[in-house]
Amino acid sequence: MTYLPRRAAAAATSVAALFALVTGCSGAEAPAPAAEAPAAAASPVALPAPRSAPSPAAVLTPAPTAGEVRVQQGPFTDRVQLTGLRLTASPSSVTGHVAIGSDVSDTLALEITAAYYDAEGRLLGTGTFHHAEEGEEAHAGQPHTGPRAAGDGIDFTVPADHLTGTPAGAVLSIPVLVNE
Numbered sequence: 215m216t217y218l219p220r221r222a223a224a225a226a227t228s229v230a231a232l233f234a235l236v237t238g239c240s241g242a243e244a245p246a247p248a249a250e251a252p253a254a255a256a257s258p259v260a261l262p263a264p265r266s267a268p269s270p271a272a273v274l275t276p277a278p279t280a281g282e283v284r285v286q287q288g289p290f291t292d293r294v295q296l297t298g299l300r301l302t303a304s305p306s307s308v309t310g311h312v313a314i315g316s317d318v319s320d321t322l323a324l325e326i327t328a329a330y331y332d333a334e335g336r337l338l339g340t341g342t343f344h345h346a347e348e349g350e351e352a353h354a355g356q357p358h359t360g361p362r363a364a365g366d367g368i369d370f371t372v373p374a375d376h377l378t379g380t381p382a383g384a385v386l387s388i389p390v391l392v393n394e
Contacts, residue, residue, distance in 0.1 A: 278383020
């Protein structure tokens with residue numbers, strides 16, 4: 215009977231060795247459990263500040279024809295109708311009519327910018343038109359009774375500011391349009 219305990223011990227050792235090979239036992243410590251991700255912040259996520267309108271191109275390609283007024287496509291051009299666009303010579307400005315067709319509410323802020331170019335397409339300067347229909351700042355505390363950009367629309371003039379030459383053409387953009 216002395217053989218049975220030795221055989222049992224040998225079988226147990228063989229089973230342990232086989233188990234170690236199958237499970238990949240290496241003698242090294244088990245890896246530490248992965249650290250938990252920190253909890254989400256309770257405060258709201260801060261959004262970046264709004265970007266300003268892109269600067270006008272230094273050179274317009276192709277160069278404008280005499281009196282040409284182009285409209286630069288942007289995030290608001292599909293919401294407005296610009297008609298009667300005209301480049302005036304003295305004083306240099308772009309005039310026209312804008313109607314907001316996507317909304318009938320008051321226009322809180324509308325900005326139309328013009329970049330003025332010479333016959334070779336070089337940038338000469340810019341100008342800006344601002345319009346607001348609501349708020350005390352817009353009408354010194356008085357209710358707005360004039361024409362509205364929504365619906366029939368309003369006439370606008372974008373005067374040139376500090377031109378370095380005589381403009382042959384202009385490019386309009388609408389960087390700001392805020393409705394109620």
